[in-house]
Amino acid sequence: MVIYGVALLSFCMxxxxxxxxxxGDLIGVQANVGGVGIxxxxxxxxxxxxxxxxxxxxxxxxxxxxxxxMYIPIxxxxxxxxxxxxxxxxxxxxxxxxxxxxxxxxxMIPVLSRFGKGEQHDS
Amino acid sequence: xxxxxxxxxxxxxxxxxxxxxxxxxxxxxxxxxxxxxxxxVHGSAIAIALGLVLAYVGGSVTGxxxxxxDFSLFAGVGVMGGAMFRDFAIVAxxxxxxxEALKRAGLVGAASVVIGVVLSFMVGAVIAVAFGYTDAxxxxxxxxxxxxxxxxxxxxxxLGADSGIIALSVAAGLTKSVxxxxxxxxxxxxxxxxxPHAALIYGGLMGTTSGVAGGLAATDPKLVPYGAMTATFYxxxxxxxxxxxxxxxxxxxx
Numbered sequence: 001m002v003i004y005g006v007a008l009l010s011f012c013m014x015x016x017x018x019x020x021x022x023x024g025d026l027i028g029v030q031a032n033v034g035g036v037g038i039x040x041x042x043x044x045x046x047x048x049x050x051x052x053x054x055x056x057x058x059x060x061x062x063x064x065x066x067x068x069x070m071y072i073p074i075x076x077x078x079x080x081x082x083x084x085x086x087x088x089x090x091x092x093x094x095x096x097x098x099x100x101x102x103x104x105x106x107x108m109i110p111v112l113s114r115f116g117k118g119e120q121h122d123s
Numbered sequence: 124x125x126x127x128x129x130x131x132x133x134x135x136x137x138x139x140x141x142x143x144x145x146x147x148x149x150x151x152x153x154x155x156x157x158x159x160x161x162x163x164v165h166g167s168a169i170a171i172a173l174g175l176v177l178a179y180v181g182g183s184v185t186g187x188x189x190x191x192x193d194f195s196l197f198a199g200v201g202v203m204g205g206a207m208f209r210d211f212a213i214v215a216x217x218x219x220x221x222x223e224a225l226k227r228a229g230l231v232g233a234a235s236v237v238i239g240v241v242l243s244f245m246v247g248a249v250i251a252v253a254f255g256y257t258d259a260x261x262x263x264x265x266x267x268x269x270x271x272x273x274x275x276x277x278x279x280x281x282l283g284a285d286s287g288i289i290a291l292s293v294a295a296g297l298t299k300s301v302x303x304x305x306x307x308x309x310x311x312x313x314x315x316x317x318x319p320h321a322a323l324i325y326g327g328l329m330g331t332t333s334g335v336a337g338g339l340a341a342t343d344p345k346l347v348p349y350g351a352m353t354a355t356f357y358x359x360x361x362x363x364x365x366x367x368x369x370x371x372x373x374x375x376x377x
Binding site for chain 2: 009010012013016017018023024027032033034035036037039040041043044045047048056061064065066067068070071072073074075076077078079080081082083084085086087088090092093094095096097098099100101102104105106107108109110112113115
């Protein structure tokens with residue numbers, strides 16, 4: 001049933017965010033540490049596990065697939081609720097700092113990408 | 124009168140109104156993409172850019188901080204685009220992701236998060252100094268804001284920064300997230316952002332969950348789970364490093 005997929009997804013997200021909050025408390029920061037990432041790992045592991053022990057029915061997969069497909073529309077809605085005014089109107093320093101951080105981070109991607117790949121070429 | 128009751132219906136069913144509205148917006152964007160750019164600019168990139176323009180309009184008309192969602196008619200857009208649905212959809216994209224790609228990039232992915240936080244913090248701090256800030260608290264808060272708009276205020280609050288400085292740090296983080304959303308599809312071919320491995324590193328370096336979510340959606344939706352995975356660790360690591368190690372470093376230098 002479709003709800004099984006949605007429920008599985010919900011379970012993964014709640015568990016992940018809960019662990020992320022606990023992690024945040026443990027290291028003493030006021031933020032969720034990787035909650036969504038942990039939830040994703042959980043979902044990947046559970047869905048890979050199911051190939052061997054129990055199989056997710058097709059309707060169940062549809063329950064997850066629907067939300068995965070809703071991702072872009074949700075991101076569009078997210079863009080429409082950003083505080084763009086605050087980003088633009090608060091003066092040059094904030095804009096320069098933001099732009100510079102992005103530019104430097106973009107430039108680092110090819111540098112770091114080489115690392116993991118390099119190990120493979122060596123072998 | 125008919126218009127009044129129509130508005131009442133739309134406001135009462137805010138989330139459903141948002142679904143319909145975003146559907147029209149996405150359709151319109153894909154039409155523009157196909158007809159005006161012949162598919163060169165991805166439809167979702169146009170939709171996200173239009174969303175940001177509407178957010179600007181919403182903010183300037185209402186004076187609120189929720190963009191388009193500050194119009195009562197579009198309150199549902201705030202729910203649909205809020206952190207709850209965003210994270211739920213991001214987790215869903217992990218379904219079908221390759222476990223192998225994750226394992227392979229494990230160490231580099233983790234390293235990219237730490238490098239990303241330190242790099243953005245340093246850049247933000249240098250800009251703050253260039254603009255004439257001399258106290259370690261302000262410099263660190265602005266540097267933290269260049270990481271993400273959550274790390275900024277968390278750091279500023281922890282260090283007891285001025286509220287004006289905290290607002291600036293949020294603005295720096297917002298600028299970053301908006302720019303990552305818009306810029307990623309254009310810069311992606313030049314930095315080799317076309318495979319899961321690079322996407323993991325991209326997520327770790329950029330860190331802004333909304334920026335990464337929007338940027339990858341507009342570049343190649345297949346890469347979303349990889350970038351989002353590392354990005355979700357960024358804010359936590361930033362909140363850990365910025366008010367502690369990085370602040371001490373700044374204080375030692377100033």
